[in-house]
Amino acid sequence: MSGAERVESWGVPWEEGHGYVQAVRRGDTIYLSGQVSHDGETLVAPAPLDDSGRVTDTANTGEQLRQVYANAAELLGRFGASLDDVVEEVIYAVDLDQIHASGGPVRKAAYGRPDPRVASTVIGASRLAFPELLVEVRFVARV
Template identity: 75%
Template sequence: MSRTRQGQVESFGVPWEESYGYVQAIRRGDTIYLSGQVAHDGKELVAPAPVDDDGKVTDFGNMGEQLRQCYANAAHLLSRFGASLDDVVDEVIYVLDADAGDAAAGPVRKAAYGRPDPQVASTMIGTSRLAFPELLVEVKLVARV
């Protein structure tokens, strides 16, 4: 944990934080803003999607596993602020394939939030690319404590 004039900030220490120049989460007042969470374990990507020679995804089957890791990373970050996924009020899920995202998101989100009706505003957006070619999903969250 580190503190700045603006509030508490948290990072994982993954190489792309320094190369891109950002923190994973920052608290301002009673609000915690999480950068888009991707499927990594602090060292490498988790369940990377297979890609062809041009870097295009060839199979979206790892969407659920990647999404589970995104929520696990978010929960870990939130715990550093004394918060949890119960405090999340808004999320945006970016997916490479809307059909695969839609199929995975319901069950994974319900499990992550621990209820059949997660009490969070949620938006899913299809995009053509994420930070790394092997990523299928990224989740950005805002929590209030």
């Protein structure tokens, strides 16, 4: 495992296709690959696309973000950790205005407090791994 103490995956096709795992624990640190809005089989709340494959509406950003945090919580739980152990997150969003409008309430609910104790960076992206994705979040947790 190249020094990794433990790894976890979802078993979704894109892991094998791209060649990666979803989470790696090394020492007291857990690194989560960018989490997207899926239920283990399909994308959750996919953005509508036009005929050329471009997003036509970003209103599902908040719903996708909720699923991202649920997925991150499940992965962390496999290591005996939780979102309370997250120290850093990087949010990649297709629509920065939409992530600023919906992200705060979703993040606060996910972390269970009005002032999440996590370093957070938001980065605009023209497109994510799948055209229907509006948001992806990478996490680092310490246990």
